[in-house]
Amino acid sequence: MSWFSNLFKPKPDRFLELLLQQAQLTVQGMEALVVYTRTQDAASAAVVSGLEKEADEVRRILIDELNHTFVTPLDREDIHALSRNIDDIIDYANTTVEEMVQLNVAADDYLRRMASLLEDAAQEILRGVQRLTDHPGVATDHAVRAKALENRVEDVYREAIAALFARPKDIDDVVEMLKLREIYRHLSNAADRGDEAANVLSDIVMKMS
Numbered sequence: 001m002s003w004f005s006n007l008f009k010p011k012p013d014r015f016l017e018l019l020l021q022q023a024q025l026t027v028q029g030m031e032a033l034v035v036y037t038r039t040q041d042a043a044s045a046a047v048v049s050g051l052e053k054e055a056d057e058v059r060r061i062l063i064d065e066l067n068h069t070f071v072t073p074l075d076r077e078d079i080h081a082l083s084r085n086i087d088d089i090i091d092y093a094n095t096t097v098e099e100m101v102q103l104n105v106a107a108d109d110y111l112r113r114m115a116s117l118l119e120d121a122a123q124e125i126l127r128g129v130q131r132l133t134d135h136p137g138v139a140t141d142h143a144v145r146a147k148a149l150e151n152r153v154e155d156v157y158r159e160a161i162a163a164l165f166a167r168p169k170d171i172d173d174v175v176e177m178l179k180l181r182e183i184y185r186h187l188s189n190a191a192d193r194g195d196e197a198a199n200v201l202s203d204i205v206m207k208m209s
Contacts (some may be wrong), residue, residue, distance in 0.1 A: 015073060016129070018083075019082060022055055022058050023086055023088065023129045024126070025055040026090045026093075028049075028093070029051040029052060030118050030119040033093045033096065034112070036115075048097045049098075054134045055087055057160065059083055059084075059087045075204070085196040088190070095186050101190060110159065114188075117149050117152050117156065118187060118191060121149035121191065121194040124142045125146050125194060127142040127145075128146065136205040136208055140205045143199075146198040149182075150194050157191075159186070161184065164177045
């Protein structure tokens with residue numbers, strides 16, 4: 001078969017396989033982030049960084065596959081958007097760890113709660129991708145659960161910000177407050193991307209029905 005013919009041959013297994021790889025690496029990254037918020041050891045930070053790099057490579061391969069395949073089993077914009085949003089989740093996990101290290105920020109209960117909820121949301125997105133073709137209704141259920149978890153992350157984020165602004169007593173407190181606010185924002189952004197990934201999953205299921 002010529003390369004031109006290959007452009008018109010759908011690759012359903014390949015695209016789903018790559019999306020699954022991304023989702024699995026993101027779950028592992030969020031698990032490592034949870035560990036880091038509990039231990040803050042260098043080994044856990046390195047695990048998050050390594051998984052983020054692996055996930056980036058899988059995304060590069062997926063984009064390359066998209067660029068060399070004319071007919072795709074799902075809407076190509078949906079494949080691209082789902083891949084991008086899943087990748088952004090683990091990217092924000094990595095920047096969270098990087099800034100905690102660089103700014104010498106100690107994890108607090110809010111950070112630990114948000115990281116744990118994000119791990120759960122990543123699991124729901126993975127399950128949604130796994131069920132996308134054989135049980136699309138179940139995939140939608142997982143998307144709904146992921147969106148509910150995003151709301152819970154945002155609730156914790158607002159609690160955290162309120163507690164921050166209630167605490168400054170001197171300049172050192174203000175500096176620490178500014179550092180923590182940046183870290184909280186990374187996790188809030190990760191939740192937003194999880195919400196977007198869930199939206200794309202729901203859109204894909206709707207188009208399949």
